[in-house]
Amino acid sequence: MENIYQPLETEVLDVITETPTIKTLVLKPPRPIPFRAGQFMQLTVFGVGEAPFTPSSSPFHPETMEITILKAGRVTAAVHQLKPGDRIGLRGPFGKGYPIEKFAGKEILVVGGGVGLAPLRALLYALFHEAEKYQRISIKYGARNPAELSFRRQYAAWQKIPNVDFEYTVDRAEGDYRGKIGLVTNLLDNLDLNLNNAYAVSCGPEVMLKFVTLKLLSIGFKPEQIYLSMNRNMSCGMGICGRCNIGPYYLCKDGPDMNFADIQKYPDVFG
Amino acid sequence: MKVVKLPKSKVEEFLSSLQDFGEVIIPKEKTEHPGVYYFDVMENPSEMAWEYLRTIIPPKKYLHKPREVIFKFHKEQGYQEVIEDKETKRILFGLHPCDIHGIKILDVVFNRDYMDPYYYARRKNTVIIGLSCLPDEKCFCKSMNTDYVEDGFDLFLSDIGEDFLVAVGTSLGDDLVAERAHLFSEVEEEDRRKYLAFRKKRNESFRLELDISDLPYILDLEQKSPIWDELGKRCLTCGSCSMVCPTCYCFNVYDTLNLDAKSGQRIKQWDACLFKDYALVAGGHNFRENRAERVKNRYYHKQFRMVEQYGKPSCVGCGRCIDACPAGIDVVEVLTKVREGSYVTH
Numbered sequence: 001m002e003n004i005y006q007p008l009e010t011e012v013l014d015v016i017t018e019t020p021t022i023k024t025l026v027l028k029p030p031r032p033i034p035f036r037a038g039q040f041m042q043l044t045v046f047g048v049g050e051a052p053f054t055p056s057s058s059p060f061h062p063e064t065m066e067i068t069i070l071k072a073g074r075v076t077a078a079v080h081q082l083k084p085g086d087r088i089g090l091r092g093p094f095g096k097g098y099p100i101e102k103f104a105g106k107e108i109l110v111v112g113g114g115v116g117l118a119p120l121r122a123l124l125y126a127l128f129h130e131a132e133k134y135q136r137i138s139i140k141y142g143a144r145n146p147a148e149l150s151f152r153r154q155y156a157a158w159q160k161i162p163n164v165d166f167e168y169t170v171d172r173a174e175g176d177y178r179g180k181i182g183l184v185t186n187l188l189d190n191l192d193l194n195l196n197n198a199y200a201v202s203c204g205p206e207v208m209l210k211f212v213t214l215k216l217l218s219i220g221f222k223p224e225q226i227y228l229s230m231n232r233n234m235s236c237g238m239g240i241c242g243r244c245n246i247g248p249y250y251l252c253k254d255g256p257d258m259n260f261a262d263i264q265k266y267p268d269v270f271g
Numbered sequence: 272m273k274v275v276k277l278p279k280s281k282v283e284e285f286l287s288s289l290q291d292f293g294e295v296i297i298p299k300e301k302t303e304h305p306g307v308y309y310f311d312v313m314e315n316p317s318e319m320a321w322e323y324l325r326t327i328i329p330p331k332k333y334l335h336k337p338r339e340v341i342f343k344f345h346k347e348q349g350y351q352e353v354i355e356d357k358e359t360k361r362i363l364f365g366l367h368p369c370d371i372h373g374i375k376i377l378d379v380v381f382n383r384d385y386m387d388p389y390y391y392a393r394r395k396n397t398v399i400i401g402l403s404c405l406p407d408e409k410c411f412c413k414s415m416n417t418d419y420v421e422d423g424f425d426l427f428l429s430d431i432g433e434d435f436l437v438a439v440g441t442s443l444g445d446d447l448v449a450e451r452a453h454l455f456s457e458v459e460e461e462d463r464r465k466y467l468a469f470r471k472k473r474n475e476s477f478r479l480e481l482d483i484s485d486l487p488y489i490l491d492l493e494q495k496s497p498i499w500d501e502l503g504k505r506c507l508t509c510g511s512c513s514m515v516c517p518t519c520y521c522f523n524v525y526d527t528l529n530l531d532a533k534s535g536q537r538i539k540q541w542d543a544c545l546f547k548d549y550a551l552v553a554g555g556h557n558f559r560e561n562r563a564e565r566v567k568n569r570y571y572h573k574q575f576r577m578v579e580q581y582g583k584p585s586c587v588g589c590g591r592c593i594d595a596c597p598a599g600i601d602v603v604e605v606l607t608k609v610r611e612g613s614y615v616t617h
Binding site: 003004005006009044048049050051072073075076087089205231232233238239240241242243245248267 | 350
């Protein structure tokens with residue numbers, strides 16, 4: 001009988017510093033871990049504990065997995081201490097992941113904030129894999145300041161993919177930054193898309209998710225066209241431990257990417 | 272269902288003989304606190320509190336442990352599975368119908384989408400022998416439809432005066448009877464009448480009532496009711512109600528490191544949605560920061576979300592939370608007032 005709580009020992013191949021507060025672990029599990037974009041893993045740092053993270057790498061390359069992590073608490077601080085050759089534990093994947101099959105032929109609006117671009121990057125890789133299947137993929141991304149723009153070295157390549165447009169902004173400009181300034185919701189003004197044939201997907205801090213959702217609704221998106229990455233302190237990943245519920249849903253099992261129509265009536269959606 | 276008769280004069284012999292199967296857990300009365308009961312390992316059948324009311328902690332503590340080591344880890348060897356009491360054969364004896372219903376709910380929760388190996392390793396080695404009871408002023412199992420059990424037990428003893436009627440619920444229960452056939456006898460017509468009389472007396476003894484018809488619907492309508500804020504002012508969110516609840520199953524998983532800084536344990540421990548840090552995430556955001564949100568969440572989980580998910584509420588009417596609440600909050604009173612829309616702060 002396989003123990004669903006058993007962490008799979010996994011080697012850290014590389015640690016990439018993305019921003020002053022965000023690092024990406026490149027992991028080599030002893031066996032490939034197939035996952036859908038949006039599904040998450042429980043990652044154990046030896047002697048510190050376990051916490052949930054969504055891979056930021058392509059679901060088409062399950063033999064190495066990348067997980068991009070903001071230093072925010074106890075486990076993530078320990079993650080930031082890891083070096084190539086260290087070993088961590090993985091279990092999962094858990095959750096449903098993005099309903100990518102529904103996105104075929106649609107305009108997909110992807111809205112990210114801060115480290116929220118990490119789980120979205122797995123989705124983007126999955127979408128880019130067959131970019132021609134989608135009407136268009138529009139990415140809007142915001143970070144606090146230029147130094148906190150994640151995956152910045154990839155933007156130019158993404159912008160060159162047919163059907164893809166990518167825009168980013170920062171809350172505060174610094175140094176020689178010459179790009180857009182302002183909240184990510186500003187990038188949603190004057191959107192040129194066919195609302196009847198679109199889905200929006202968003203991941204970021206709670207406050208950003210809230211205002212992105214309100215903005216999307218005000219533009220004319222229907223709740224059922226909006227998918228939000230809802231993240232909580234999942235402890236088991238299997239819909240038992242009870243830490244991640246919104247209404248009748250356990251985000252670990254029914255999400256973490258939820259259709260807004262399903263969760264909008266529950267008062268603790270945005271905390 | 273097969274039913275046999277066990278004379279009370281032979282019940283201690285029956286209890287002793289069960290030790291051949293494994294550890295026997297019985298309700299005992301605290302010597303220093305008369306009227307307070309707890310489940311514990313039987314050493315002598317005379318310790319059995321036949322007339323006990325609810326125990327402080329329900330028998331779930333033997334299946335979903337308050338705190339258990341689930342892995343030992345070592346820097347070189349990784350995480351090694353530990354399942355506490357994996358090989359222990361155990362009889363939970365004297366469970367009232369409410370507690371059997373509680374275990375039936377946990378059985379489903381711990382094996383819905385994934386099977387919890389810790390719960391089930393112990394569950395499959397556990398025998399359940401139920402015992403009839405008479406309600407006190409805090410029992411409302413009759414309202415929750417948990418006052419009788421038709422399954423979920425191996426044997427069930429009903430007190431009919433000089434004897435117990437013993438209902439056989441499983442083939443294992445049948446074996447337990449067959450192996451001790453000399454203790455049992457056939458049920459006679461007079462016993463049937465005694466049982467019906469006992470049922471009648473019991474049914475008439477309930478003093479606490481809760482109307483649960485369309486309760487999930489009413490709760491859904493009352494999501495924004497001021498009732499929850501009022502309740503939040505009274506509730507201390509101490510979590511006592513969760514700790515004593517036969518169906519509360521929330522837990523946390525965390526690691527502790529040994530002093531050698533190379534080895535340690537992964538612990539699975541009861542948690543409560545009422546605790547302040549329950550919905551706290553790294554970075555400091557708390558999704559249910561105020562007490563009203565947390566206490567409301569508990570009520571909605573028990574009476575609303577469980578009905579949506581599993582088809583029935585996860586309250587079995589045992590009255591433990593009423594007994595345990597230091598602020599005097601009574602679940603029956605709260606839900607009655609929600610229905611009436613008449614909640615006022617005390």
